[in-house]
Amino acid sequence: MKILVVDDDKEIVQLLEIYIRNEGYEPLSAYNGKEALTKLNTNPDISLVILDLMMPEMDGMQVIKQVRKDSDIPILVLSAKTADMDKIQGLISGADDYVTKPFNPLEVMARVKSLLRRTQGEVTNDQPDVLNVGPLIINKDSHEVKTIKGDVIQLTALEFGILYLLASHPNRVFSADDIFERVWQQESVVSAKTVMVHVSHLRDKIEEATNGEKVIQTVWGVGYKVESH
Numbered sequence: 001m002k003i004l005v006v007d008d009d010k011e012i013v014q015l016l017e018i019y020i021r022n023e024g025y026e027p028l029s030a031y032n033g034k035e036a037l038t039k040l041n042t043n044p045d046i047s048l049v050i051l052d053l054m055m056p057e058m059d060g061m062q063v064i065k066q067v068r069k070d071s072d073i074p075i076l077v078l079s080a081k082t083a084d085m086d087k088i089q090g091l092i093s094g095a096d097d098y099v100t101k102p103f104n105p106l107e108v109m110a111r112v113k114s115l116l117r118r119t120q121g122e123v124t125n126d127q128p129d130v131l132n133v134g135p136l137i138i139n140k141d142s143h144e145v146k147t148i149k150g151d152v153i154q155l156t157a158l159e160f161g162i163l164y165l166l167a168s169h170p171n172r173v174f175s176a177d178d179i180f181e182r183v184w185q186q187e188s189v190v191s192a193k194t195v196m197v198h199v200s201h202l203r204d205k206i207e208e209a210t211n212g213e214k215v216i217q218t219v220w221g222v223g224y225k226v227e228s229h
Contacts, residue, residue: 002045003112004028006036006063007052007078012101016050019105023113033058037066046073048115050108051095053079061093068094072156074115078103094201096158097184098194114185118157133167133226135210140164153209158183159202162195163226166216170228173219199224 003025005016010031017027028043030036032055040046049067053060064075077095096118097111131138136153137146143160145153155163161183166174174182176192179199199216206215217225 001047001116002026002028002043004030004036004039004043004046004049006030006033006049006055006060008032008055009052012052012078015105016108019109020112023109032056033060033063036063040067040071040073048074048076048112050076050078050112053077064093064095072154074118074157076108076111076115078108094156096156110186115157117185118161118183131164131167133170134215135213136163136167136206136215138164138167147209151209153205155202155205158198159205162198162202163206163216166224166226170226173223173225175223178223 001024003020005013005020005027006029007013007016008031013029013031017029020027025047028039028046030039034057036049036051037058040049051060051063060077060079064077067073067075074097075095077098078101079098080101096115099108099111129140131140135148137148139145143155143157145155145160145163147153162179165179165182166172176195179195180186203214203216207213215226217227219225
């Protein structure tokens with residue numbers, strides 16, 4: 001399994017390559033955004049990207065926007081930017097998770113493994129393979145979401161995980177912490193804003209594909225749910 005590390009700091013790239021190899025993955029490297037896109041185009045079997053935001057030639061935000069035009073590959077952002085708005089902007093742009101510098105490589109690898117589990121379809125195994133929720137048909141095995149008209153909705157692995165979690169427990173309200181712990185498969189150590197941004201992005205995609213259907217409901221002060229019909 002290949003993991004692409006993109007950072008203009010060669011020491012960071014070399015450090016992460018060591019940890020990636022130790023976990024049994026194959027590291028690839030790039031040192032700016034343009035090089036990253038080239039690597040992704042020439043290595044379609046890359047399973048995940050670890051991406052710095054501040055880089056020469058093309059920054060990380062631009063890379064994310066380009067990648068998200070035709071791919072839902074998991075993207076873990078690394079950046080020295082720590083302000084909440086920077087984190088939120090990164091997630092809105094299409095990143096799946098965010099770690100600030102300086103970082104613990106073990107934490108980075110824990111996030112990597114969690115994202116890869118999501119991509120490989122490790123949603124709760126005791127739930128149906130196909131769910132019909134309002135205007136949506138959700139297939140757990142293929143990680144595919146379609147409208148009843150047959151239009152495919154392109155979701156990231158985490159967006160699919162959130163939707164499947166809510167849809168497989170209709171009328172149950174999940175807090176942001178509940179969603180994070182079940183979908184990210186880690187203890188909740190981030191702001192609820194991280195979950196909020198993913199839910200917002202997910203809603204936008206669903207509403208765009210279904211002419212404004214409100215599938216995910218907010219229960220103010222509590223969390224989110226999908227109502228049964």
